[in-house]
Amino acid sequence: MADILNTPSLWVLGALVAYGIAYFVYSKWVDEKIWEVSPDRPTPAHMYMDGVEFFPVSRSVLYGFQFKSVAALGPILGPFVAISYGWLPALLWIIFGNMFIGWVQDYSTIMITVRNEGRSMGPLVYQYVGEKPRSILLGYLLFYLLIISAVFIYLISLFWAVFPGTFLATLTIIVFSVIIGHLLYRLQANIYAVTLLAILAVILAVVIGVKVQGPEKAINERLGDNAQAFWMVVLAVILFIASIAPMPTFITPMNFVSTFPALAGVAILIIGALVSPAVGVTLKQPTYTEFWPKIGPLFPVLFVSIACGAISGWHSLVSTSTTGKQLDVETDARPVGAGAMLTEGMLALSALAAYMVLSPEEVGAKISSFVLGATRLSSSYLGGTAAMWKAFFALFLVIYAITVQTLVTRYWRVFSGEIFTGGLSFLGDKYVATFTGLVIPVLFALSGSWWNLWIYFGGSNQLLAGLALMLVAIIIVRMKKPPTYALAPAVFMTIVTISALIWETYVYAHGVWVYLTTGDASVLQAKPPLSEHPTAAFAMNVVFVIVGIALVVLGLMMTYYLVTALSKARQESG
Amino acid sequence: MPLNRRLRAAGRWIRDFLYGALYHQLYLDSMKYASSYRDFILFMLYSDLLGAPLFSNTLTLRLLPYVLGELYGWKARVLREKDLTDVAPEIG
Numbered sequence: 001m002a003d004i005l006n007t008p009s010l011w012v013l014g015a016l017v018a019y020g021i022a023y024f025v026y027s028k029w030v031d032e033k034i035w036e037v038s039p040d041r042p043t044p045a046h047m048y049m050d051g052v053e054f055f056p057v058s059r060s061v062l063y064g065f066q067f068k069s070v071a072a073l074g075p076i077l078g079p080f081v082a083i084s085y086g087w088l089p090a091l092l093w094i095i096f097g098n099m100f101i102g103w104v105q106d107y108s109t110i111m112i113t114v115r116n117e118g119r120s121m122g123p124l125v126y127q128y129v130g131e132k133p134r135s136i137l138l139g140y141l142l143f144y145l146l147i148i149s150a151v152f153i154y155l156i157s158l159f160w161a162v163f164p165g166t167f168l169a170t171l172t173i174i175v176f177s178v179i180i181g182h183l184l185y186r187l188q189a190n191i192y193a194v195t196l197l198a199i200l201a202v203i204l205a206v207v208i209g210v211k212v213q214g215p216e217k218a219i220n221e222r223l224g225d226n227a228q229a230f231w232m233v234v235l236a237v238i239l240f241i242a243s244i245a246p247m248p249t250f251i252t253p254m255n256f257v258s259t260f261p262a263l264a265g266v267a268i269l270i271i272g273a274l275v276s277p278a279v280g281v282t283l284k285q286p287t288y289t290e291f292w293p294k295i296g297p298l299f300p301v302l303f304v305s306i307a308c309g310a311i312s313g314w315h316s317l318v319s320t321s322t323t324g325k326q327l328d329v330e331t332d333a334r335p336v337g338a339g340a341m342l343t344e345g346m347l348a349l350s351a352l353a354a355y356m357v358l359s360p361e362e363v364g365a366k367i368s369s370f371v372l373g374a375t376r377l378s379s380s381y382l383g384g385t386a387a388m389w390k391a392f393f394a395l396f397l398v399i400y401a402i403t404v405q406t407l408v409t410r411y412w413r414v415f416s417g418e419i420f421t422g423g424l425s426f427l428g429d430k431y432v433a434t435f436t437g438l439v440i441p442v443l444f445a446l447s448g449s450w451w452n453l454w455i456y457f458g459g460s461n462q463l464l465a466g467l468a469l470m471l472v473a474i475i476i477v478r479m480k481k482p483p484t485y486a487l488a489p490a491v492f493m494t495i496v497t498i499s500a501l502i503w504e505t506y507v508y509a510h511g512v513w514v515y516l517t518t519g520d521a522s523v524l525q526a527k528p529p530l531s532e533h534p535t536a537a538f539a540m541n542v543v544f545v546i547v548g549i550a551l552v553v554l555g556l557m558m559t560y561y562l563v564t565a566l567s568k569a570r571q572e573s574g
Numbered sequence: 575m576p577l578n579r580r581l582r583a584a585g586r587w588i589r590d591f592l593y594g595a596l597y598h599q600l601y602l603d604s605m606k607y608a609s610s611y612r613d614f615i616l617f618m619l620y621s622d623l624l625g626a627p628l629f630s631n632t633l634t635l636r637l638l639p640y641v642l643g644e645l646y647g648w649k650a651r652v653l654r655e656k657d658l659t660d661v662a663p664e665i666g
Contacts, residue, residue, distance in 0.1 A: 050647025052609040057598070060587050064594025069664035122657030138658055148665075185604075191597070252603045259596050317662035322602070407663035418658055 006283050007276040008353035008377075015095045015349050019342040022099040027107060027338040034481050035111050037330035044118030045326050054118060056328035059335050066340035068259060069318045070106065071266065073400050074308025074461075075348035077155070079355050080367055081305035081454055084295045086288035087356045089302055094352060097303070097310025098345035101489040105465050107337035108472040108486055109316040113324025114333065115475070120320040121468070128474050128569075133561040137467075138419060140554045143547060144460045145412045149437065150444030151457050152405040153239075155367065156398055157231035157445070162368045163394040164216035167231070169209035170398050173257055174238065176201035181253035198257045202264075202395075209391030225528040232445060235402075236438045242406040243413050243434045251406050258403040265374075265396040266347055272377030273353035279380040284359040295451055296507070300499040304458035309348025311493065313464025315341070353377060367450065370397065412437035447540045448527025452504055456548065459500040463555045466493030470562040477569040487566075498555050505548030508541050515541075599664065609651070616641060616648045623649060 004010050031037050045056040057065070082090035109121075116124060126134040160167045180197060183189035220227040242250045272281075291298045295305075308314070319337060327333060354373030355363055363369045374396075375389040416433035426432055444453065469490035473483035507525065514523040521534035524541050531537055575583075619637060621628045623645065 048650050050651050052605045052647065052651065054647075054650075057594075058590055060590035061594035061598060064591035064596075065598040066594075067591075068595040068599065072665055119655075120657055120659045120662075122659035123655055126657075134657075141658070184600075195596075247603060247607055252600065252607075255603070256596075256600045259599075263595055314662075314665060317659055318664050321660050321662050322664065404663075404665045407665055411661070411663050414661060415658055 004277045007281060008273045008283065008349075008356050009276045011091055012273045012346075012349050012353060015091070015345070018095050018099055019345060022103060023334075023338055023342055026099070027103055027334050030104070030107070030485055031331075031334045034476065034485065035115075035330075035333075037111075037333065039329040039331045041330055043114050043327050043330060044324070045328060048118060048325075053322075054325050057326040058328060059332040062323060062326060062328075062332065062336045063339055066106075066318070066323050066336050067343050068263070069322070070308065070312070070315050070340055071344045071347050072308060072404055073152070073155075073397070074312055075306070075344055076309075076351040076370065076397070076400075077367065077454070078306035078309050078458065079348060079352035080363070080370060081295065081451060081458075082302055083285060083352070083355045083363060084289065084293045084305075085291075085298050085302055087283070087285045087352065088287045089298060090306060090352055091349070093302055093306055094310050094345055094348045097306070098342055098348075101465070101469075101493065102311040102345060103338035103341040104486060104489055105311060105313075105469050105472070106315045106319055106341040107333055109319040109468055110324045110327060110333045110337040111330075112472055112475050113320040114327055114330060118325045120324075121317055121471075124320065124471060124475075128471060128478075129561050129565040133558055133565075136554055136558050136561070138415075140460070140464070140551070140558065142415060142419070143551055143554070144457075144464070145408055145415065145437070146440050146444065147453060147457045147460060147547070149405065149408050149412070149441035151450070151453050152401045152408070153232055153235060153438075153441050154228075154445035154448075154450050154453070156235055156401045156405065157228045158450075159368065159394055159398045159401075160216070160231040160235075161220055161227040162366075163209075163371070163390065164220060165209040165211075165213035165391060166394045166398055167216050167234075168212050169205040169391065169395045170402060172205040172208050173201055173395075173399055174254065176204075177254040177257045178250060180257060181249050184253060185248040198260055201257060202261050205395055206388065206392050209395055210385075210387050229446060229529060232442050235405075236442055238402075239405060239409045239438055240434055243409040243437070244430060247410075251410060254406060255403050258399045261392070261396045262400050265393065266350075268378050268382065269350040269354060269374060270346055272374075272381060273350040275381050276353065276357070276377065281357050281377060281380050283356050285356050285363070286360065296455070296503055300496045300503065301455060303496045304455055304462055304500040306348060307458040307461045309344060309351070311462055311465050311489075313461045313466075313468055316465065316468035350377075365451075368394075409434065409437050443540065444544075446530050447525065447537070447544070448530055449525035449544075452507060452525050452544070455500060455504045456544075456551065459497045459504065460551050460555075462493055463497035463501070463551075466490050466497055467555075467558050467562060469493065470559075470566065474562065474566050474569050477566065477573055480573050494555075494559055498552060498559070501548060501552045501555065505545055505552060508544040508548060512538065512541050512545055612644070613648055613652060616644065617652065620645065620648075624652065 045054050048054040079090050122134050125137055180194055183194055223230050295301060354370055354377055357376050358369055358373045362372060371390055371393045374393040375386055379386060379389050413433040417428040420428040469486050473487040473490055476483040476486060511523045511525055514520055515538050524537045526537035618629050619634045622630045
């Protein structure tokens with residue numbers, strides 16, 4: 001028994017039982033008693049069927065789609081930050097976050113769309129809270145996009161710098177994606193043939209990642225500390241092209257091709273975690289370290305370090321903008337919304353397992369350590385060389401991240417085109433918007449303070465979740481039903497995330513203050529090459545203080561409006 | 575339920591799941607891309623249905639039987655209140 005306890009397997013199985021209770025008991029109760037779902041009530045997919053946005057999709061297809069849409073890099077990278085507190089706090093947060101908050105948000109946001117004529121988040125906020133809060137929400141998303149871009153630009157460039165061969169492997173995928181886009185949309189090639197080509201592209205990319213490392217090694221050695229900055233510029237060029245090119249030529253086929261290694265990687269990780277007792281992979285991380293490690297206090301930082309995987313605000317946008325419009329019958333909302341989220345929790349647990357099997361020295365402060373852990377989990381039961389698995393998982397992460405980033409950069413461009421009007425309309429220009437949407441995050445990423453940015457990212461993402469849950473509570477109150485199941489997590493998430501954002505703003509502000517008073521640049525949150533230029537590092541830290549304040553203020557304003565709308569709804573509903 | 579029917583159902587579920595995870599996004603993106611062009615053409619031809627006559631003539635009436643099935647969805651799509659959160663990418 002002690003041997004099994006010393007592997008990730010039993011913990012993952014325990015979490016599965018907890019998720020089973022959440023799904024078969026808790027979500028069923030909410031489904032039947034609060035929402036009183038009925039298969040006979042028409043959904044927007046039927047009422048407004050247009051074959052483009054609104055059309056009914058079977059529950060298993062929609063479940064697959066929802067899972068693929070919500071399970072991105074968050075659940076994989078978050079545990080890396082959270083493991084600073086030991087694996088047990090991270091494990092408990094993934095389990096309980098999912099059980100009481102994660103699925104609640106994903107499921108409920110699908111339901112509010114279904115019950116409100118297929119409206120997405122913005123129009124729902126407008127309808128139930130007001131015009132100003134909708135503008136605040138959009139402003140908030142603007143900052144969020146900058147931060148998520150910085151996080152992913154840093155990550156991709158780091159992987160290109162740390163794992164030679166990964167850039168050429170990525171380039172292979174990109175070239176094949178362009179070819180596949182051409183085959184699909186110009187030549188209308190058979191989808192099975194294109195699928196085969198996509199799988200071949202991934203295999204070829206892994207082979208290239210293993211065999212052709214020389215040129216990138218030479219570049220990285222020659223550039224030293226500046227290698228990552230160099231890769232950032234290369235990445236920015238790729239993202240610029242992706243953002244301005246028509247969707248079918250780049251982003252759509254890239255998104256399609258990247259799904260194959262992503263799904264394969266996810267499946268390999270989950271199975272690896274479950275079979276760990278049979279193959280002798282053991283836990284090497286401490287169960288618990290301390291309340292206040294270098295990264296910050298367990299409360300609130302732990303709760304924002306694992307965002308997606310426990311609870312993610314972006315899911316509410318996915319649920320309301322797409323999934324809710326394609327739900328065939330109301331009774332499908334639970335398997336699709338709750339089911340996909342709880343499955344994503346499994347992915348987060350498997351990613352955590354990949355860190356649990358590494359020693360603290362192996363993890364260190366290196367985000368790239370995920371590749372090492374995933375390689376250990378996979379090669380233990382699938383065989384194969386470590387080099388091959390390293391190439392695969394490095395590519396898996398980079399392709400995942402670059403796909404997300406192309407979408408984010410393009411979304412920023414569309415966003416800018418809509419919100420910058422009047423005298424600022426030049427900022428909405430296609431090229432200017434793409435340029436600013438890349439330069440600002442690259443500057444953020446150059447600071448090298450990835451951990452701090454991750455807390456901003458997690459905090460702002462999950463604050464969005466808190467706000468979405470509060471919106472759900474308002475709608476439930478208007479339905480004259482008890483809102484506690486959504487309101488309690490909404491209050492918890494709002495308090496936790498605003499605390500985390502304040503904490504992180506303080507970290508930057510403290511550095512700025514000490515630098516101003518003593519001239520000590522070592523307290524600034526920056527890494528080489530930026531840390532070698534104290535004035536630039538100082539300026540960047542000031543910018544981060546401003547970003548932090550903006551996020552906190554916008555979050556507080558949004559909370560104020562939502563609480564006001566909630567009390568108004570309570571009064572009006574008696 | 576007999577075992578072979580259970581297995582068939584499980585097979586169908588896996589097939590649907592994989593379709594949802596691998597191809598549904600591609601389908602949605604393609605439909606949106608195609609509809610952006612189709613919506614524009616329909617707007618040029620039948621904008622009078624929205625109260626903005628731009629190109630109403632006998633040609634639009636001759637084309638009407640070919641696009642009749644699409645007009646309802648098009649009108650609903652164009653008249654629907656749009657928001658930036660409607661086009662939020664699926665990035666988890």
